[in-house]
Amino acid sequence: DAKTTQPPSMDCAEGRAANLPCNHSTISGNEYVYWYRQIHSQGPQYIIHGLKNNETNEMASLIITEDRKSSTLILPHATLRDTAVYYCIVREDNYGQNFVFGPGTRLSVLP
Amino acid sequence: DADVTQTPRNRITKTGKRIMLECSQTKGHDRMYWYRQDPGLGLRLIYYSFDVKDINKGEISDGYSVSRQAQAKFSLSLESAIPNQTALYFCATSDPSTGGNEKLFFGSGTQLSVL
Numbered sequence: 661d662a663k664t665t666q667p668p669s670m671d672c673a674e675g676r677a678a679n680l681p682c683n684h685s686t687i688s689g690n691e692y693v694y695w696y697r698q699i700h701s702q703g704p705q706y707i708i709h710g711l712k713n714n715e716t717n718e719m720a721s722l723i724i725t726e727d728r729k730s731s732t733l734i735l736p737h738a739t740l741r742d743t744a745v746y747y748c749i750v751r752e753d754n755y756g757q758n759f760v761f762g763p764g765t766r767l768s769v770l771p
Numbered sequence: 772d773a774d775v776t777q778t779p780r781n782r783i784t785k786t787g788k789r790i791m792l793e794c795s796q797t798k799g800h801d802r803m804y805w806y807r808q809d810p811g812l813g814l815r816l817i818y819y820s821f822d823v824k825d826i827n828k829g830e831i832s833d834g835y836s837v838s839r840q841a842q843a844k845f846s847l848s849l850e851s852a853i854p855n856q857t858a859l860y861f862c863a864t865s866d867p868s869t870g871g872n873e874k875l876f877f878g879s880g881t882q883l884s885v886l
Contacts, residue, residue, distance in 0.1 A: 694874075696875070701880060760816070
């Protein structure tokens with residue numbers, strides 16, 4: 661079972677920041693938080709991941725709370741092409757740990 | 772060219788037929804995976820392979836088998852297809868040598884319809 665909880669859907673206005681929450685209250689100390697997205701029926705695409713610190717790359721920012729029980733993916737200036745299903749995954753970095761996908765959040769960016 | 776290639780992209784078959792979905796990769800990754808996605812749901816793991824000699828069942832392996840012919844090739848077989856195996860199938864790879872930076876790379880998917 662997925663170890664994360666996400667809202668099933670969200671809307672965001674084009675050009676505004678999209679903030680996608682994820683709850684992972686049972687996360688353990690050596691589990692990473694990963695975000696992937698799936699546009700229409702394409703293969704999921706890696707966005708960003710982190711362990712404790714906030715992370716930023718060319719696609720998004722990841723904010724992890726100090727107790728690590730929740731995180732937020734931020735798309736700073738959402739475009740119509742960011743409409744997708746976003747998956748939050750927690751995964752331990754050791755042999756045998758797989759990526760478990762839940763249903764994710766369907767983000768609709770509106771014009 | 773795609774790094775993870777799945778063939779065919781679409782397949783329609785009849786109940787009881789044996790079919791094979793193929794996946795090849797040029798990324799040089801040791802780990803390969805097969806996932807299944809049903810409409811409106813997340814991806815579920817069918818089988819995974821951490822190297823050529825390693826095959827492991829995932830969450831939903833019943834009715835499926837796999838073969839890891841080489842580091843670059845991982846095929847999924849349905850011995851006797853049934854309608855509830857109609858789904859979108861994804862192959863993925865990852866590189867464990869990256870440690871905490873291990874990421875999945877997905878193919879474009881195979882849409883399978885069993886009539």
